[in-house]
Amino acid sequence: MNDLMVKSPQEKFCSECGAVINAKAEICPKCGVRQAAAPSQINLGTVAANGKSRIAAALFAFFLGGIGIHKFYLGQVGLGIVYLLFCWTFIPYIISFIEFILFLTMSDETFNNKYGQA
Structure with a gap:
């Protein structure tokens, strides 16, 4: 027993x-x-080691992705500038919508491995 x-x-x-x-x-x-x-x-609100949130990145990609705000948020300043330079072509808007879907379907662990380095 x-x-x-x-x-x-x-x-x-x-x-x-x-x-x-x-x-x-x-x-x-x-x-x-x-x-x-x-x-x-x-928890949908889990935060990576550097303080970045997958949900926040997804929302930035959806609402402000055409001007690259989600890239600046994730620390990818160079890509953010590229999005700003080409926002008039609407290509960044399409790409950011795809990234929005990817962020929503991505696991927290994958997000932390890719964007969570402090």
């Missing part, structure tokens, strides 16, 4: 070793493996 693991509502099982850990734990103290967020725990 001692081998039977019981958890409280504030606990969860480690995805790697199965140990009972705190529900808010990001890393298992037993095996050291990072825990994936449960679908109900995913």
Whole structure:
């Protein structure tokens, strides 16, 4: 009976070793493996290490993408200037709409890997 693991509502099982850990734990103290967020725990407002938000970037791309504001926000100043220079052609508007869709469909982890470096 001692081998039977019981958890409280504030606990969860480690995805790697199965140990009972705190529900808010990001890393298992037993095996050291990072825990994936449960679908109900995913926050739309998560922020990368440098303070950039995927949702904010998507909104900038949708509303102000034709003049490259989302590129400036993400620290890509050179591309932002290119968008400004060619905004009269409406090509940046089309590209930014595609980027808007990409930001919305991109996972937080992918966004953080691509744009989250501090």
